[in-house]
Amino acid sequence: MKNILIGLLFFSSLYTLAQSPEKNRPPQHPQFNFQASQRPDRILLTWSDDPSSTQTVTWRTDTTVTIAYAEISQADPSPDFHKSAKRYQAETSLLLNDFSLAAYHKVIFTGLKPDTQYTYRVGSGDYWSEWIQFRTAGTTFEPFSFIYLGDAQNKLYSHWSRAIRAAWRDAPKASFFLHAGDLINHSQNDYEWGEWFEAGGLLHRMIPTITTPGNHEYIEGQEGQKLGISPFWAQQFNFPKNGPEGLEDQCYYVDFQNTRIISLNSNEDIDRQAVWLEKTIATNTNRWTFVTFHHPVVSAAKGRVNESVLQEWKPILDKYRVDLVLQGHDHTYGRGQSLITGTNKYEKNSGTVYVVSVSGTKMYPLTEQPWMSRAAENTQLYQIIEVFHDHLIYRSLTTTGAVYDAFKLVKNPSGPNKIHELATDIQEERRFTNTLMDPDDE
Numbered sequence: 001m002k003n004i005l006i007g008l009l010f011f012s013s014l015y016t017l018a019q020s021p022e023k024n025r026p027p028q029h030p031q032f033n034f035q036a037s038q039r040p041d042r043i044l045l046t047w048s049d050d051p052s053s054t055q056t057v058t059w060r061t062d063t064t065v066t067i068a069y070a071e072i073s074q075a076d077p078s079p080d081f082h083k084s085a086k087r088y089q090a091e092t093s094l095l096l097n098d099f100s101l102a103a104y105h106k107v108i109f110t111g112l113k114p115d116t117q118y119t120y121r122v123g124s125g126d127y128w129s130e131w132i133q134f135r136t137a138g139t140t141f142e143p144f145s146f147i148y149l150g151d152a153q154n155k156l157y158s159h160w161s162r163a164i165r166a167a168w169r170d171a172p173k174a175s176f177f178l179h180a181g182d183l184i185n186h187s188q189n190d191y192e193w194g195e196w197f198e199a200g201g202l203l204h205r206m207i208p209t210i211t212t213p214g215n216h217e218y219i220e221g222q223e224g225q226k227l228g229i230s231p232f233w234a235q236q237f238n239f240p241k242n243g244p245e246g247l248e249d250q251c252y253y254v255d256f257q258n259t260r261i262i263s264l265n266s267n268e269d270i271d272r273q274a275v276w277l278e279k280t281i282a283t284n285t286n287r288w289t290f291v292t293f294h295h296p297v298v299s300a301a302k303g304r305v306n307e308s309v310l311q312e313w314k315p316i317l318d319k320y321r322v323d324l325v326l327q328g329h330d331h332t333y334g335r336g337q338s339l340i341t342g343t344n345k346y347e348k349n350s351g352t353v354y355v356v357s358v359s360g361t362k363m364y365p366l367t368e369q370p371w372m373s374r375a376a377e378n379t380q381l382y383q384i385i386e387v388f389h390d391h392l393i394y395r396s397l398t399t400t401g402a403v404y405d406a407f408k409l410v411k412n413p414s415g416p417n418k419i420h421e422l423a424t425d426i427q428e429e430r431r432f433t434n435t436l437m438d439p440d441d442e
């Protein structure tokens with residue numbers, strides 16, 4: 001039991017004090033039994049170090065599994081590939097969720113070859129996952145694609161599943177998923193995390209995830225104040241520890257094939273992260289830079305302005321000409337560039353591109369604003385971004401597969417990128433002015 005860290009009783013008492021129990025209980029008539037068992041589940045790939053030489057995997061079992069392993073070998077078409085597998089013992093810790101205790105296991109595969117396909121499995125004793133394949137990143141720029149998803153949050157199994165699966169069908173070789181926060185609705189509700197994993201199914205274990213925390217990943221006090229990020233976060237999401245102290249796995253960057261992906265936690269410590277952001281971007285030598293955080297710089301919905309993000313982060317993002325800023329929180333769609341002046345419709349060749357999107361079911365009414373080149377309401381969307389050396393192609397698609405928004409962004413290393421609008425399948429903006437949030441989703 002020496003690898004088992006039991007330190008989470010604190011969270012149990014915090015939870016009891018912090019949130020009314022009904023918010024965290026599974027539905028009255030649950031259709032899944034998400035109790036952990038000896039069989040590994042919730043298997044998830046993330047990067048906590050260099051994506052060209054390491055790969056991190058986490059998974060869950062019941063607490064009878066006190067020692068767990070992950071095995072890896074270079075992929076090979078021969079079914080004997082597993083004979084050369086290397087075994088790693090997992091770091092195991094316990095997490096007390098709503099009403100039960102589960103074991104979470106983590107392994108970081110190291111010393112991997114770049115741009116190489118590997119096969120891994122996780123488990124122990126008689127209980128093992130299938131062998132799963134992934135590819136490491138290259139060490140220099142190679143074209144790649146990734147999938148960006150706005151808030152999933154509600155009806156994860158019944159309604160969000162189609163969004164992530166449609167995205168994967170359109171970009172099956174995507175190098176990673178990028179989630180812009182609010183993956184679930186109640187941060188401590190194990191059933192919701194169970195649905196999140198069920199909806200993504202095998203994708204979570206095949207394609208690495210990059211994510212940034214939303215407000216719904218936080219434990220709330222009786223007055224609605226944020227008490228701290230859910231303990232589920234650190235157990236499931238392991239990212240490089242290169243951000244400010246105390247914001248590990250929340251504020252960080254990953255360098256993937258000459259592209260820097262930066263996550264900022266827009267829930268807290270905006271000032272401190274501004275200092276870190278400037279330092280991180282000023283010393284960045286990667287060709288492309290994408291930044292993600294949950295609360296958008298300028299809101300796409302009425303009455304939802306994030307003043308501190310606007311004042312403290314936006315000047316840095318613009319100064320260093322970040323290529324894309326990928327956001328969530330507003331439950332609408334908006335994409336544009338000149339957020340302050342609102343002149344983007346007339347000056348389409350300037351500045352960082354800012355996007356707000358939503359993949360789940362909670363919808364807010366859209367407030368059309370001058371900065372938006374494209375907007376939508378009441379539409380579940382996913383984004384596929386194909387990154388090439390000199391340009392990228394951005395497409396936002398509806399869950400029925402229609403291209404709703406598309407542009408080509410031509411990289412200019414010494415000045416503003418050039419944006420070219422591309423044709424879409426839907427000519428009219430989707431507007432349903434009477435749309436209100438589903439009361440079930442509150």
Ligand SMILES: [Fe+2]
Nearest residue numbers: 182214215329
């Ligand atoms: Fe949010």
